[in-house]
Each structure stands twice: as C-alpha cells, then as structure tokens.
Amino acid sequence: MIGSVEVSLARKAVASATRVVVKVGSSSLTTAEGGLDPARLDALVDALAARRAAGSQIVLVSSGAIAAGLAPLGLTRRPKDLATQQAAASVGQLALAHAYGNSFGRYSLTVGQVLLTADDVVRRSHYRNAQRTFSRLLALGVVPVVNENDTVATEEIRFGDNDRLAALVAHLIGADALFLLSDVDALYDGDPRLAEARRITEVGGPDDVDGVRAGTGGALGTGGMASKLAAATLAASAGIPVLLAGSGDAARALGPTDVGTAFAATGSRLTARRFWLGYAADATGKLILDDGAVSAVVGRRRSLLAAGITAVEGAFEAGDVVELADTAGQVVARGVVAYDATELPGLIGRSSHELPAEQRREVVHADDLVALHRS
Ligand SMILES: Nc1ncnc2c1ncn2[C@@H]1O[C@H](COP(=O)(O)OP(=O)(O)O)[C@@H](O)[C@H]1O
Numbered sequence: 001m002i003g004s005v006e007v008s009l010a011r012k013a014v015a016s017a018t019r020v021v022v023k024v025g026s027s028s029l030t031t032a033e034g035g036l037d038p039a040r041l042d043a044l045v046d047a048l049a050a051r052r053a054a055g056s057q058i059v060l061v062s063s064g065a066i067a068a069g070l071a072p073l074g075l076t077r078r079p080k081d082l083a084t085q086q087a088a089a090s091v092g093q094l095a096l097a098h099a100y101g102n103s104f105g106r107y108s109l110t111v112g113q114v115l116l117t118a119d120d121v122v123r124r125s126h127y128r129n130a131q132r133t134f135s136r137l138l139a140l141g142v143v144p145v146v147n148e149n150d151t152v153a154t155e156e157i158r159f160g161d162n163d164r165l166a167a168l169v170a171h172l173i174g175a176d177a178l179f180l181l182s183d184v185d186a187l188y189d190g191d192p193r194l195a196e197a198r199r200i201t202e203v204g205g206p207d208d209v210d211g212v213r214a215g216t217g218g219a220l221g222t223g224g225m226a227s228k229l230a231a232a233t234l235a236a237s238a239g240i241p242v243l244l245a246g247s248g249d250a251a252r253a254l255g256p257t258d259v260g261t262a263f264a265a266t267g268s269r270l271t272a273r274r275f276w277l278g279y280a281a282d283a284t285g286k287l288i289l290d291d292g293a294v295s296a297v298v299g300r301r302r303s304l305l306a307a308g309i310t311a312v313e314g315a316f317e318a319g320d321v322v323e324l325a326d327t328a329g330q331v332v333a334r335g336v337v338a339y340d341a342t343e344l345p346g347l348i349g350r351s352s353h354e355l356p357a358e359q360r361r362e363v364v365h366a367d368d369l370v371a372l373h374r375s
C-alpha cells in the first residue's frame, strides 16, 4: 500500500528499471484551447532528465501533435475528418519536436524524432529495423521521442492510440518498465469524472481489474482509460511492469514511484517473434476451437489439430497469423496457420487417422502459437 512501509514488487521493479518507456497523453501537454503548454512540457522533461541522471535510458512516446496543431491553424476543436487531423499533426508535430528539443536542451540532452506507422511494428522485417534504430539512438545517448506518423498514416494503418504504441515500443526495445502518464492520477474502478470512484493502487493480474469500468477520455485525447488499461495489460503480460500516474506527478512517478497504479508483470518476457505473433501481427482469420482443443492448446501447450476446430472464419492463406477462439468467441491464442482458409472446411472435426497423409500435419504448430492472457 502507498504510504505504508511495504513497497510492492511491481513498484520496486518500476523504480529500479534501467530502460524505460514513458508515454504522455495530449491532454497533459496542451492548454484547454489546444496550444502547447510549455510549462507542463518543461515539468515533464525535468522529471525525465532526473531519471536519466539517475542512470536510466529513456524512450518518450509523446502524443499531442494534433492538439498542438489546432491553435496555429485557427481550429478550436479536434477535427473529425482524417485529412484535417493529418494537416494538424503535420503542423503540430514540428512544434512538439521543437519544444522537446529546447526543453531537453536545458539539460544538454539530444532528442531524436521517431515517427512510426503500424507497419513498422506489424511487419517483421520493419520490426527488426526499428529495433536497430532505437538501439543505436540509445547507445548514442539520445532520447528518442516517438509518435505515430499521423501525417501519412491512413485510416486502415493507424495505431489510433499511443498507449498501445507505447506498449509495443516497450517490448520492441526490451524495456524494463512502462510509464503511462495521463491527466488522471491513477486507475479507478469507474470514471472519476462521472461519479465517486475507488482508486486502485496495485494490479497483480487480470482479476484485480474485473469489474473496472474504464471509459473514454477527454476532448483532446483518443483512447481514454480503456486504451490505457489494454496497453498496461498487454505490457504486463509480456513481462513488463507498468506505472500509470498523473503527468502532474511525473517527478514522483519517475522517482520514488509512490503514486498512481502499479501493474505487476504477469507473464514472462517473450522473444521478439512470439511477441509479434501474439500481439503485434495483424490476424487475417479466426479458428473456433472446442473445449478439448482449448485446454490442449492453452493449458498443455500442444499443437492445434483439425479435430478440435469447429468453425473457420476469414480469408487467410497458409503462413498467415490467425486468432484461436473458444466457443464463446473469446480469443485464447494466436498462431501461424499451416493451411489456406479454403482447405480447412473439409478437414475440421476429423481425426488425423481419417485424413489423407498429406493433410495430417498440425493446423497450428505449437512452436507457432502464443496463448494469450485474458484482458
Ligand atoms: N476507470 C477509470 N479510471 C481513471 N480514469 C478514467 C476511468 N474511466 C475513464 N477515465 C477517464 O480517462 C481519462 C484519461 O484518458 P485520456 O483523456 O485519453 O488521456 P491521455 O490524453 O492522457 O491519453 C481521464 O481523464 C478519466 O476521466
């Protein structure tokens, strides 16, 4: 509990992490009118520089491009259409980069801008390329400042929320902790703007967030608490502890970590390939599994055989990534499928000995399969 002598393992892990990703939302960097707020940006950078001085490497994932572009373009609220959002991001990202350059410059720290599209994380060749870039930037002592490349991102390839982007980047760079800084000081069991809500200080696993109502965010942001909770769960299940805190508490969040909500790592660190398979790759179809197949695949880490599949959805080819769901539709795993969608209807529900020799191979091999933690 905060304030007591007992400090949770998650808080200790976050406090002692040497490579960290810090994500800050639009609402924490801008004024209500939509311009950048230099005082808040400087206060954030003060906290990041202190953590750097204490020996951590930092990657900053900063939202705020669209919000920062509003005032210069004479817009009073976040535009709804993609083209105007892209125009605002084009203007705002430059202002944001300039502001960070100046602010980190007060500490003689160099920043590098990294604008990513979903493809850079979803395609394996791009994933490795991005890994190399981050690794080199960090080795050179640069603070990478990351955002989605909103100006070129089209509707289909948008990450849409930087909370998820931050969780993906945290895994990509092998971070030891992820900080999600927002305009709210912690996770609550319901939206604190709407009604009195109870603050949650520790999340040890999915059971601790059962019943939490995570709502949408403010006028400037996109994801709200729902996307923060999903991102925190994603990072934690990939072995990365998370601290969710208010950006106004950045110094304490990045210092003694005695604020906000700490999420313990629930899973073990995955290899880049297994993380990509489980969380980053686009799935092109879905296989529905009977109960026996779910326990074989998730519980006993076995390959998926045709006999345990009850239905096939989507148009995929052998080698694509597909979701594996239980009969209630809950996705329990993802993996690389060994057959085209058109081949499977003739095979499903049939035991291997009923099938011709060339169709006896596993539908998803255990080595190509990642069981998912429930979120
Ligand atoms: N269960 C909850 N706990 C905390 N905040 C919540 C919850 N549900 C909804 N919210 C709202 O989510 C907002 C944070 O999301 P958002 O505005 O998108 O932040 P950011 O711009 O930092 O990404 C908070 O201001 C809060 O009002």
Ligand SMILES: N[C@@H](CCC(=O)OP(=O)(O)O)C(=O)O
Pocket (backbone or CB within 6 Å): 024, 025, 026, 027, 062, 063, 064, 065, 066, 067, 089, 147, 148, 150, 160, 161, 162, 163, 217, 220, 221, 222, 223, 224
């Ligand atoms: N890439 C967008 C931000 C998207 C986003 O997730 O915003 P937020 O919910 O404020 O973290 C921008 O820079 O405006």
